[in-house]
Amino acid sequence: MTSQAALTSPIPASAPLRTDQPHQEASARTPVPPGVKITRLFEENMEKPFVLQRLTERTWWVSVKNYTTVFVVGSDSVLLFDAPLGRTSAFREAIASVTEKHVSTLVYSHFHTDHIDDVQHWIDAASEDGINLRLIASARTAAKLEAARSILPRPTETVAWPSSSFTFEGIEVRLHGFEWAAHTEDHGAWLLPTERVAHVPDLISPDQPPFWRFAANERFLFTEDNLRAVNELEWDYLSGGHGNIGDHGDIEAELEFIADLRGVVAEKLARRPLESYVDATLGSHTTWFTQFLEETGREVADRLRTKYGHMYGYEAAAAANGEMVALHMVQYH
Known part of the structure; x- marks a missing residue:
C-alpha cells in the first residue's frame, strides 16, 4: 500500500530500467550517439517547457510533458510526426529554437487522440504562415477516422497499408504497419531510413515501465510480435511517444519484462x-x-x-x- 508520505514526497530521481546504460544531458546542437539516453528526463519534463535532443544532421527528438516525437528539418520546411494533445505551443517553441523553417507536413502515427488531437492548431499555424498543411496518414488510419466518425481533420494524403512510403523534400518516410497490430489496429512503425530513426508511439516507453495496461493496449495478444518486428528493422534511434530515446536493447529489455x-x-x-x-x-x-x-x-x-x-x-x-x-x-x- 502506498503511504501518504510517499504521495507527498518530492519528485524522485528518474531510475531507468537499464541502469548500466549511459545517460547524458540533452543537447539541441550535438547529435547523441546511438544507445545513449537523456539523464533526469522525468524531472526535465516537469521543470522545462521541452527537452530537445538532436539525433542526426536533419532530425531532432523532442519531449514535452512526457509526450515525445520527432521532427525533420528539410531543405525548405519541417516535417513533424503527430500533434500531441495540449502541447502545440511547446513543440512549436522547440522547433523554432533550431530552425526558422515552418512545419509544412504532419504525419498521423495512429488514431489515438492523445497523440493527434492538436492537429487543428498546426493547420491554423501553417495557414498563418501561408502554408496548406500536408497531413499524411496510413489508409487504415484514414478509414478508422471515418468509421469512428471522428471530429479530427482528415488526412490530405494517405499511404497504402500495411507497407508503403512517401517523400518529404527528397527524404523517404516509410510505413511498416503491423499485420496484426497490438496497440490499435492502425498501429505501425514510421521509419526515416536515411536518418536511421523510427517513430513508433505506444509500443514501448524506453527507460520506463509500461504505462497502465501497456499503454492502454487494445490487443495485447500481438505485443511481442510487434516488438520483434520493429527490432528487425534497421534503425539506431527509436521515438516511443513517451519515455526516453530508444535503442534495440530497449526492445530486448521489454521482451524480457x-x-x-x-x-x-x-x-x-x-x-x-x-x-x-x-x-x-x-x-x-x-x-x-x-x-x-x-x-x-x-x-x-x-x-x-x-x-x-x-x-x-x-x-x-x-x-x-x-x-x-x-x-x-x-x-x-
Whole structure:
C-alpha cells in the first residue's frame, strides 16, 4: 500500500530500467550517439517547457510533458510526426529554437487522440504562415477516422497499408504497419531510413515501465510480435511517444519484462486456476473475476519488485500491467 508520505514526497530521481546504460544531458546542437539516453528526463519534463535532443544532421527528438516525437528539418520546411494533445505551443517553441523553417507536413502515427488531437492548431499555424498543411496518414488510419466518425481533420494524403512510403523534400518516410497490430489496429512503425530513426508511439516507453495496461493496449495478444518486428528493422534511434530515446536493447529489455510477467501469471494460474475464484455468495461473476485480476496483479507487482522496483512509476504500473497479461492468458491459449 502506498503511504501518504510517499504521495507527498518530492519528485524522485528518474531510475531507468537499464541502469548500466549511459545517460547524458540533452543537447539541441550535438547529435547523441546511438544507445545513449537523456539523464533526469522525468524531472526535465516537469521543470522545462521541452527537452530537445538532436539525433542526426536533419532530425531532432523532442519531449514535452512526457509526450515525445520527432521532427525533420528539410531543405525548405519541417516535417513533424503527430500533434500531441495540449502541447502545440511547446513543440512549436522547440522547433523554432533550431530552425526558422515552418512545419509544412504532419504525419498521423495512429488514431489515438492523445497523440493527434492538436492537429487543428498546426493547420491554423501553417495557414498563418501561408502554408496548406500536408497531413499524411496510413489508409487504415484514414478509414478508422471515418468509421469512428471522428471530429479530427482528415488526412490530405494517405499511404497504402500495411507497407508503403512517401517523400518529404527528397527524404523517404516509410510505413511498416503491423499485420496484426497490438496497440490499435492502425498501429505501425514510421521509419526515416536515411536518418536511421523510427517513430513508433505506444509500443514501448524506453527507460520506463509500461504505462497502465501497456499503454492502454487494445490487443495485447500481438505485443511481442510487434516488438520483434520493429527490432528487425534497421534503425539506431527509436521515438516511443513517451519515455526516453530508444535503442534495440530497449526492445530486448521489454521482451524480457513481458516474459517475466508471463512467468509469474503462469505460476499463479497453475497454483490457483481461474475456476477456483467462482463463489456463488458473491452474487456476480463480475465480482469474482475482478478479484482474480486484482489478486494476480498484486502478486505480479510483489514478485517482480526485486528486479524492477527501482524504476520510477513501478508501483503505479506493475499491478495494472499484470492484470493485462493475466486477462490475455485466460483469453488465449
